[in-house]
Amino acid sequence: MRKTTPQEDLLRGIWKENPVLVQLLGLCPTLAVTGSVENALTMGIATFFVLLGSSILVSTFKSVIPKEVRISAYILVIATFVTIADLVLHAVVPDIHKSLGPFVPLIVVNCIILGRQEAFSSKNTVARSTLDALGTGFGFIITMMIMGSVRELLGNGTFLNHPVFGSHFEPWVIMVLPPGGFFTLGFILLAIGWKKEREAETVKPRRWPHGVTTEVGGTV
Amino acid sequence: MRDLFWIFISAMLVNNFTLVLFLGLCPFLGVSGKVSTAVRMGAANIFVLVITSLTVSLLNKWVLPYAPYLQLISFIVVIASLVQIVEMVIKKVSPGLFRELGIFLPLITTNCAILGLAILQTNRGYGFVEGLSFAVGAGLGLTLALVLMASIRETLELADVPGIAKGMGLVLIVAGSLSLAFMGFAGLFSS
Numbered sequence: 256m257r258k259t260t261p262q263e264d265l266l267r268g269i270w271k272e273n274p275v276l277v278q279l280l281g282l283c284p285t286l287a288v289t290g291s292v293e294n295a296l297t298m299g300i301a302t303f304f305v306l307l308g309s310s311i312l313v314s315t316f317k318s319v320i321p322k323e324v325r326i327s328a329y330i331l332v333i334a335t336f337v338t339i340a341d342l343v344l345h346a347v348v349p350d351i352h353k354s355l356g357p358f359v360p361l362i363v364v365n366c367i368i369l370g371r372q373e374a375f376s377s378k379n380t381v382a383r384s385t386l387d388a389l390g391t392g393f394g395f396i397i398t399m400m401i402m403g404s405v406r407e408l409l410g411n412g413t414f415l416n417h418p419v420f421g422s423h424f425e426p427w428v429i430m431v432l433p434p435g436g437f438f439t440l441g442f443i444l445l446a447i448g449w450k451k452e453r454e455a456e457t458v459k460p461r462r463w464p465h466g467v468t469t470e471v472g473g474t475v
Numbered sequence: 476m477r478d479l480f481w482i483f484i485s486a487m488l489v490n491n492f493t494l495v496l497f498l499g500l501c502p503f504l505g506v507s508g509k510v511s512t513a514v515r516m517g518a519a520n521i522f523v524l525v526i527t528s529l530t531v532s533l534l535n536k537w538v539l540p541y542a543p544y545l546q547l548i549s550f551i552v553v554i555a556s557l558v559q560i561v562e563m564v565i566k567k568v569s570p571g572l573f574r575e576l577g578i579f580l581p582l583i584t585t586n587c588a589i590l591g592l593a594i595l596q597t598n599r600g601y602g603f604v605e606g607l608s609f610a611v612g613a614g615l616g617l618t619l620a621l622v623l624m625a626s627i628r629e630t631l632e633l634a635d636v637p638g639i640a641k642g643m644g645l646v647l648i649v650a651g652s653l654s655l656a657f658m659g660f661a662g663l664f665s666s
Contacts, residue, residue, distance in 0.1 A: 279504070279643055282497075282500045282501070282504065283497050283498060283499075283500050283501075283587045286497045286500065287496070287497035287498075327552075327555060330551055330552075330555065331548065331551075331552070334547050334548045334551050335548065337547060338544065338547050338548065341547070342544075356598075357591055357594040357595055357598065360546075360547050360590070360594050361498075361587050361590060361591055361594070363547060363551055363590065364551075364586070364587045364590050365587075366501065429655070432658065433494065433495050433496075433497065433654050433658070434651045434652070434654040434655040434658065435651075436497065436651075437647050437648065437650045437651030437654055438647075438648060438651040440647050441643075441644050441645070441646075441647030441648035441650075441651060442644070442648070444642070444643050444644035444647060445639055445640060445644035445645070445648075447644075448638075448639040448640070448641075448642060448644055449639040452638055452639055
């Protein structure tokens with residue numbers, strides 16, 4: 256594997272290898288709690304905290320953890336941080352904690368976190384794992400914000416509970432309901448696919464003009 | 476008895492785990508390419524869900540009243556080791572079934588539907604029998620969603636779609652339409 260620079264460690268997760276939009280990991284919270292910006296942001300920050308904490312701890316103790324039980328060890332580390340996050344959210348923002356429901360404890364089985372431990376923190380130094388976790392966590396927060404903003408703006412006509420459109424706006428209720436989650440992410444992925452296709456087209460070599468003879472003979 | 480029936484119907488259709496509660500999306504999007512695989516995955520899920528539900532009932536009754544802060548950690552440890560044990564038992568008792576389920580059994584450990592069921596069951600205060608009905612309903616609901624999705628995707632394979640839609644984008648929009656259809660079941664409860 257090629258050595259990466261610290262900048263790459265940090266920036267990779269934000270866009271180029273965005274955990275949700277590119278790697279399609281951690282879809283459950285992305286779809287489930289993005290009905291409002293408030294919930295999405297809280298969820299993003301909680302996941303960010305758990306990812307950062309687990310990455311630091313796992314990379315610190317990577318040489319002590321036996322290879323055979325590493326996954327269980329990671330899960331235990333993650334579960335500990337999730338319990339902390341759960342208790343803190345319950346104490347600080349009880350309303351949001353209630354509306355997030357089972358999805359705060361479910362951060363444990365978020366594939367993004369376990370994936371980063373297995374793929375990165377278990378093999379790299381503490382500093383690099385921290386950078387990686389910061390980047391990936393921030394990428395996740397950004398995705399949550401995009402999803403949350405689109406769904407709350409269209410489905411409720413508000414942003415962070417402040418009305419944005421005038422009183423004539425008829426909310427698209429479907430966007431804050433479950434199908435809206437699928438549709439929003441679906442259209443975002445379609446847009447990314449469209450952008451990638453455009454990029455691929457511009458990179459393609461241009462065709463030879465008619466009548467040019469190639470070395471092997473015959474016209475192209 | 477009527478309660479049990481409604482818990483079952485609610486878990487299966489009205490609050491379908493995959494399409495309405497967004498639990499267990501990874502297998503839903505990952506292994507819904509073929510109907511036969513989807514059926515097997517669904518079966519494996521039902522199996523693990525039921526066992527988890529039984530164990531969680533026991534944990535809730537005997538262990539957690541004394542150490543509530545251990546809830547999450549004990550659930551995940553129990554689920555992970557349970558799946559491991561089940562895998563070993565099936566491998567020993569019925570190698571045929573083991574081959575059928577294959578990679579799906581270990582994958583189920585990290586399926587949020589399982590932990591989700593454990594947490595929802597605890598939050599709603601379901602007992603032993605109610606939990607069982609909840610688990611079977613949820614499992615059947617997951618299987619239904621998986622099989623529906625797989626059959627649609629098998630047909631989509633042959634469809635002529637634009638290049639940008641080849642991949643997850645289209646699958647998610649199909650899932651959204653399915654989810655829309657399942658919202659119709661919300662009318663089952665009049666109260």
